[in-house]
Amino acid sequence: MTQQSPHPTLTPEEIRGELKQAGMRPTAQRLTICQYILNQANHPSVEDIKAWVDAKFPGISLATVYNTVHALETAGLVQAIRFDHSDKVIYDRNTEPHFHFLDEDSGTLHDIQSDQVQINLNLPEDIRVNDISILIRGKRQ
Amino acid sequence: MTQQSPHPTLTPEEIRGELKQAGMRPTAQRLTICQYILNQANHPSVEDIKAWVDAKFPGISLATVYNTVHALETAGLVQAIRFDHSDKVIYDRNTEPHFHFLDEDSGTLHDIQSDQVQINLNLPEDIRVNDISILIRGKRQ
DNA sequence: CGCGTATTTTAGAATGATTCTAAATAGAAT
DNA sequence: ATTCTATTTAGAATCATTCTAAAATACGCG
Numbered sequence: 632m633t634q635q636s637p638h639p640t641l642t643p644e645e646i647r648g649e650l651k652q653a654g655m656r657p658t659a660q661r662l663t664i665c666q667y668i669l670n671q672a673n674h675p676s677v678e679d680i681k682a683w684v685d686a687k688f689p690g691i692s693l694a695t696v697y698n699t700v701h702a703l704e705t706a707g708l709v710q711a712i713r714f715d716h717s718d719k720v721i722y723d724r725n726t727e728p729h730f731h732f733l734d735e736d737s738g739t740l741h742d743i744q745s746d747q748v749q750i751n752l753n754l755p756e757d758i759r760v761n762d763i764s765i766l767i768r769g770k771r772q
Numbered sequence: 773m774t775q776q777s778p779h780p781t782l783t784p785e786e787i788r789g790e791l792k793q794a795g796m797r798p799t800a801q802r803l804t805i806c807q808y809i810l811n812q813a814n815h816p817s818v819e820d821i822k823a824w825v826d827a828k829f830p831g832i833s834l835a836t837v838y839n840t841v842h843a844l845e846t847a848g849l850v851q852a853i854r855f856d857h858s859d860k861v862i863y864d865r866n867t868e869p870h871f872h873f874l875d876e877d878s879g880t881l882h883d884i885q886s887d888q889v890q891i892n893l894n895l896p897e898d899i900r901v902n903d904i905s906i907l908i909r910g911k912r913q
Numbered sequence: 914c915g916c917g918t919a920t921t922t923t924a925g926a927a928t929g930a931t932t933c934t935a936a937a938t939a940g941a942a943t
Numbered sequence: 944a945t946t947c948t949a950t951t952t953a954g955a956a957t958c959a960t961t962c963t964a965a966a967a968t969a970c971g972c973g
Contacts, residue, residue, distance in 0.1 A: 656940060656949065677930080692952045697931070699950095715854050715905065718960090719930070732895070735902065743895070751890040752908070754873070760910040761876065764856065767893070769901040797920065797969060818959080833923045838960070840921095859931090860959070 638724055640670050653706035663688045664699045668709060669724050674740045676719040714740075714766055730765035743767065779865055781811050794847035804829045805840045809850060810865050815881040817860040855881075855907055871906035884908065 641649070646665045650657040667683045668675060675683075681696050700722055703709045710723040716733060721740070730743040743765075750763065782790070787806045791798040808824045809816060816824075822837050841863055844850045851864040857874060862881070871884040884906070891904065 658939080658950065660951075690952095694932085694953080695951055702950095711856075713854065713856050713859075715852075718854075732899070747894045749892040749894075751892075753888045753890075754884070754908075757913045758873070758910050759913055760908055762909040764907045764909070766905045767895075767901055768903040768905070769899050772898045772900055799921065799969075801922075831923095835924080835961085836922055 638669075641665075649708060653702075653708060655702055655706060660684075660688060660691055660695050661699050661702075663691075664696060665703070665708075668700075668703070668722055672722075672724075674712075674721045674723055676717070676721050678719065680722070712764075716768075728762075730767065733766060733768045735768055735770050779810070782806075790849060794843075794849060796843055796847060801825075801829060801832055801836050802840050802843075804832075805837060806844070806849075809841075809844070809863055813863075813865075815853075815862045815864055817858070817862050819860065821863070853905075857909075869903075871908065873908045873910065876909055876911050 643662060643666070646662055646669060647657040649669075650661060650665065655661065663684050664680060666687075667680055672679065672683070677693075677696050677700060680700070681691070681693055684691050684696065700709065700711070703722075704711050707726060708724070710726050711720050712723055712731075713720050714731070714733070716738075723742075725742055728745050730745070730748055732741045732743050733739075734741065748765065750765075752760065754760070784803060784807070787803055787810060788798040790810075791802060791806065796802065804825050805821060807828075808821055813820065813824070818834075818837050818841060821841070822832070822834055825832050825837065841850065841852070844863075845852050848867060849865070851867050852861050853864055853872075854861050855872070855874070857879075864883075866883055869886050871886070871889055873882045873884050874880075875882065889906065891906075893901065895901070
């Protein structure tokens, strides 16, 4: 198995704290969305989030889900990513530098910790690299 | 400078030949589109293609551009890619394995040849890698 | 050349994700 | 409580892309 990322489960109180610290009001909608994104989900799309949250919070507006993920992104609590294999943006609670593995059989995305990949770039001198994004596609044997 | 990819300019006749070889009829629309994608463009979006072709071939249908890039993709003459920084698919005439550099100042995308990057993966035994996609973001000093 | 058929082009409608709008609601500070 | 600002919401708008069904075109064959 690909190593699990270090994402401790947050209590509702801790989530509330994170939101406040980010200057976001800890509304019921946001707490529920965070419960999913920060604790349970694995690289969910907005559609995924809406579906899960709808069960706990029937009738939540799709716009609220979009508003919230944007706010969380701005606050640095999640990272928005888009990969080739899907036309939807997915949200990643892991905001540390890391890479991704797409299991082509299951369609699931897994984190690859930075230390599992060594990269050696042989680029022109004048290039200053700010970020490297890597998607590894493959299968389990 | 990032090394140029080996893309010789193709004559109209050569383009015609490529299309025929791919089982595609070399229509005027397709020849014009290929003239741009295969000879002139650098990672163009459909919008880019449409704009350029429109000058040579006024009134070409947007649907034709989509149809053509799809056909070229199926034929293996171009590769469709989508990166985080844009919500549009771009087309790459370089179908060899390679990576990309995004110049954050100009917004332009450059090919990085495979041999300019050495990757060492330390992944679980049971993972069989089929493809690695890399986007390097940075600036020129 | 001219005919028949499969391919291609086309305009416009449809789709799907996302963003915008403007009004209603809820939090927080006084 | 009152007020001010942030948040939520439904629905409309937008944007890239795909679909549809009809018209135009390319190509093989006589």
